[in-house]
Amino acid sequence: MYTAVGSSNRAAAAGWSSGHQHGEICQLAVLLNPFCPLTTAKVMALKATVLLLLTLLIKARVQIVAGSALGIALLLLKVLVFLAVSGGLVLAAGGAALYTTQLRRPAVA
Numbered sequence: 001m002y003t004a005v006g007s008s009n010r011a012a013a014a015g016w017s018s019g020h021q022h023g024e025i026c027q028l029a030v031l032l033n034p035f036c037p038l039t040t041a042k043v044m045a046l047k048a049t050v051l052l053l054l055t056l057l058i059k060a061r062v063q064i065v066a067g068s069a070l071g072i073a074l075l076l077l078k079v080l081v082f083l084a085v086s087g088g089l090v091l092a093a094g095g096a097a098l099y100t101t102q103l104r105r106p107a108v109a
Helices: 007-013 018-032 037-104
Strands: none
Touching: none
16 A cells, blocks of 8 residues: 655655765765865865866877877878889889990991
């Protein structure tokens, strides 16, 4: 059978006592008290931790962007060196072919 449960009975049925609720209110008041040095130290430590983590996150993102830019520059340099070397090899091979054809021709006097 269903019976109506009052507010005090509801707290007791949920496992909460009025003393426990009062303790939570006192702890909340202590946490919000700016004159409590221990709580102030905890809050300042949390703020410092958040600031440190935020700084590290921004630093990591800057490093990724800078690393990407450096990687792209090095890749471009590598491609240009490859093109220059391959162009030099083509010129050397063309020069050697021209030289050998000049040697095989009979000398016209």
